[in-house]
Structures are given as C-alpha cells and as structure tokens.
Amino acid sequence: MDIAVLIKQVPVSNNVSVDPETHALIRASAEGMINPADLNAIEEAMMLKEQTGGKVVVFTMGPPDAEKALREAMAHGCDESCLITDRVVAGGDTIATARVLAEAIKKYGQFDLILGGALSADGATGQVGAMVAECLGIPHICEIQSIKYDEAAPDKIEAVKKVYGERFLVRTSLPAVLSVNFGCNVPRLATLRSTRAAKNKPLATYTNADLNLPEDQVGIKGSPTAVIDSFEPTGGRMAEMLTGTPEELAVKLKDLIDEEKGNL
Numbered sequence: 001m002d003i004a005v006l007i008k009q010v011p012v013s014n015n016v017s018v019d020p021e022t023h024a025l026i027r028a029s030a031e032g033m034i035n036p037a038d039l040n041a042i043e044e045a046m047m048l049k050e051q052t053g054g055k056v057v058v059f060t061m062g063p064p065d066a067e068k069a070l071r072e073a074m075a076h077g078c079d080e081s082c083l084i085t086d087r088v089v090a091g092g093d094t095i096a097t098a099r100v101l102a103e104a105i106k107k108y109g110q111f112d113l114i115l116g117g118a119l120s121a122d123g124a125t126g127q128v129g130a131m132v133a134e135c136l137g138i139p140h141i142c143e144i145q146s147i148k149y150d151e152a153a154p155d156k157i158e159a160v161k162k163v164y165g166e167r168f169l170v171r172t173s174l175p176a177v178l179s180v181n182f183g184c185n186v187p188r189l190a191t192l193r194s195t196r197a198a199k200n201k202p203l204a205t206y207t208n209a210d211l212n213l214p215e216d217q218v219g220i221k222g223s224p225t226a227v228i229d230s231f232e233p234t235g236g237r238m239a240e241m242l243t244g245t246p247e248e249l250a251v252k253l254k255d256l257i258d259e260e261k262g263n264l
Contacts, residue, residue, distance in 0.1 A: 012031045035117050044185060059081070071198045095127075110175075115178050
C-alpha cells in the first residue's frame with residue numbers, strides 16, 4: 001500500500017508575528033515543528049506499511065524552511081517527501097491550500113491512502129482533509145482513532161472514529177483520505193541513525209509552475225475567505241488574597257460576588 005501523509009509545520013510557541021495587511025502568521029518569525037496530530041498520522045502510516053509493504057510519502061506546503069519538518073518526518077520512518085513552496089500559493093485559506101496539496105499528490109503519483117492530522121495546532125479548522133478528498137473526488141473520514149486494513153478486502157479500509165464520546169466503525173473504498181485524531185497512538189521516536197538517514201532520502205520540490213494551477217485558484221487570490229482582523233489578547237488574571245475568620249471570609253466573598261454581578 002502506497003500512502004501519502006499531509007503534514008503542516010506549525011509554530012513551536014504562541015509567540016509569533018502577524019502580517020498587519022494579510023493578518024496571516026509570519027511563519028518565518030518563529031521556530032517550527034510538525035503539527036502534533038500529523039505525527040499520529042505518520043505513525044498510522046508506518047503501522048500500515050509494516051503490515052502491507054509499499055512506501056510512505058510525506059507532503060507539506062510552506063516556506064523553504066519547511067524542509068526541516070519533512071526531514072523530521074522521514075526520520076520518523078517516511079520514505080520520501082515533497083515540499084510545495086511558492087510565494088504564489090502562500091497565504092491561502094483552507095480550500096486554496098487543499099487545491100495545491102491535491103494537485104501535488106496527483107503529480108507525484110498514485111496513492112492508495114492519504115492520511116493527515118484532524119486538526120492543526122495553529123488554525124484548528126479541521127477542513128483541509130475533507131477538501132483534499134473533494135478535490136481528488138475520493139471519500140473522506142474524519143476524527144479517526146484507529147485504522148484497520150484487511151488484506152482479504154484490499155480495496156477497502158476500516159476506521160474507528162470518535163464523535164462526542166461515541167465510537168463508530170466506518171468502512172470505505174480506497175483510495176480515501178483519513179483525518180487522524182491527536183493522541184490516537186504513540187508516535188515512534190526518531191533515532192540518531194534514522195535522523196542521519198533522513199538527510200539522504202528523496203525530497204521533491206514543487207512550485208506552482210510545476211502544478212500549473214491558475215493563480216486565481218491558489219494563495220490569497222484564490223481564497224474565498226479571509227481574516228479581516230487580528231489582535232493580541234490584552235490583560236491578564238489578577239489574584240486577591242482574603243484573610244480573616246471563616247465568617248469574615250464568607251462576608252468578603254459574598255461582597256465580591258455581588259460586585260461582579262453588578263459589573264455584568
């Protein structure tokens with residue numbers, strides 16, 4: 001089974017800059033890491049590869065620095081990688097991003113299964129997986145907790161998904177896109193040997209010229225939605241220490257509660 005895994009490089013911390021005009025994150029301003037749920041998707045891909053053979057190819061769209069995330073993914077076991085990087089595709093919303101990822105997958109080759117994290121740590125829209133599936137014209141299952149492949153039914157895949165605390169067993173035909181929940185497994189660690197080996201694994205680089213997508217379908221121009229404003233949170237929590245006997249504390253607490261009610 002040949003598997004594609006979609007990953008995203010997200011900021012390590014919340015201390016990032018925002019472009020004052022586009023209101024998009026300036027990703028070059030902060031250290032990046034692989035989105036945590038995407039590591040779970042990589043682990044699911046590796047377990048399926050151990051069962052079925054084939055290869056695992058990891059894809060991401062981002063600045064040239066996103067190569068680090070791809071190398072890390074290959075250190076976790078992925079065989080090959082593909083970076084889509086171009087100013088033309090930068091700043092796109094979820095549908096514009098999905099168009100680019102879907103076209104890159106089609107250009108790279110045929111895959112039996114496409115995996116990705118259900119949510120990203122920065123945007124958390126949960127939309128890209130479903131949109132990639134729509135662009136490719138194949139099924140999509142979200143909120144995946146586990147995946148089961150039966151070699152007796154090679155054109156099907158089963159998955160357990162979790163919705164509002166309930167678990168559902170879902171089966172669909174292949175190829176398909178599955179969005180994996182954060183924490184559904186324990187990702188294997190990258191070793192020193194695998195990290196060194198990842199430096200020599202294949203990494204393809206695509207620009208929009210390679211994908212031949214119309215510029216009004218990608219990036220900011222191709223985004224039907226936009227962030228119209230962004231701001232930094234202000235203020236913080238304040239603590240007030242109360243002292244006294246239990247009776248005195250009860251009166252003080254009542255006075256504070258009454259005061260807060262009056263401010264609502």
